[in-house]
Amino acid sequence: MARPVIGIIGNAYLLHDQYPVHAGGTMNSAAIAEVSECVPFIVPSDPNYVSVPDLLEVCDGFLFTGGRPNVHPEEYGEPETPAHGEFDRARDAVSLSLIRACVERGQPFFGVCRGFQEVNVAMGGTLYPEIRDLPGRMNHRMPPDGTLEEKFELRHAVRFSEAGVFHRLIGTREVMTNTLHGQGIKTEGDRIVIDGHAPDGTPEAIYIEGAPGFTLSVQWHPEYNAAADPVSRKLFTAFGDAARAWATKGRAHAARVA
Template identity: 60%
Template sequence: MARPTVGIIGNTHLINDQYPAQAVGEHNISAVAEVTGALPLLVPALPSAADIPALLNTFDGFILPGGRPNVHPRFYGQEPTEAHGTFDENRDELVLPLIRAAVEHGTAILGICRGFQEFNVAFGGSLHPEIRDLPGRLNHRMPPDGTLEEKFEHRHVVSLSPGGVFARVFGADEVLVNSLHGQGIDEVGERIVVEGYAPDGTHEAIHVAGAPGFALAVQWHPEWRAGEDPVSRPLFEAFGAALCRQKELQVSRKAS
């Protein structure tokens, strides 16, 4: 059987601050190739370049990675402010309906950081523009200084619902993770089940209720050295197992 294929959603990037391109972080690519065993392919975040039925027929799963631009607040009924930061509305236009379609289709889908926030917005939830401005909250943003290793180092624990989906994946009710985000969940979307919280109450791990396939998202960045991290590896292994099930199902459908 051929390797499963994973579409990693790209982010708009300017080469030399001028030439438009689509980019995917190499750690996302490595996590897919080395831990799940699937074939990673970039999906441009351009609605004009890909339609959702074609994407669902092409890929066994999708990763919605992090990205510096945020989900535009118009998608959850708010006006943009300076605190909302920059936007990539092409990605919003593609990914929000893709999430809903993938969930209904049973296609495996994993959200990371911005992808976590996209999960919530896709199902009618809203976002805080800046978590650190809320009373009692930690600063979850990427540290401004230091090496990549220092920026992605573990920063806080996440407490998980005992016996829940994530506790079963990790084999623990508490995990240690990195933290590199400014925004976070405000109103929880319909069908979104929260199973993980940071010590300050920030939402960190969610899944979609009633999804026939793998539909999980985390606020941290498990792609960073995923093959070595005791939390990241089982998450990508679980995603990989779901990809294989999806591939087998597709093969079975074609055979019949």
């Protein structure tokens, strides 16, 4: 049997400051191929090139990745300010609709960093433009200098709800994570359950209550060193299992009820 296909939501870049590309980090592909044991498929996240119905048919699940551009605040009813940083409206157009479609169909997805924030916005939630400016919050941004290993080092704890989804999956209530984000959840969207927090109260782990499929999302970057990190391995293994279940049974069920 062929391995399930995971659509990795790509980001737009300028290669050498002039050649436009859609790309995804190699560590995302490695986590999907080596830990989830699925086929990584980078999605050119622009509605001019792909449609949500096509993606739902081609892919068995989706990894909503991190990325420097933020979700545009107009998507959650707030004005743009300099604090909101850079944007990718084309990715917004693909990702937010795709998340809602997956929730309805029960098609699995895993949200990471920006993807975590996209899931909240897709369900009607809002975001803070800059967590570190809030009273009592730590700086969750990537260290400006250092090696890749130093940027992705484990920097703070995340504590999960007692007997919650993440506690049951990972087998412990507290884990250490990296942190490379500026924005964060302000108000949770409809059916969003915040299942884990950083020590300063920042939401770090969510899922969608009552959704028939895998909807786990995290604010940190579990794709880094995913094969060796025990927390990352459990998350990506569970995601791969959900994609296999969808490929063998879920897709057929969705076709019958459509």
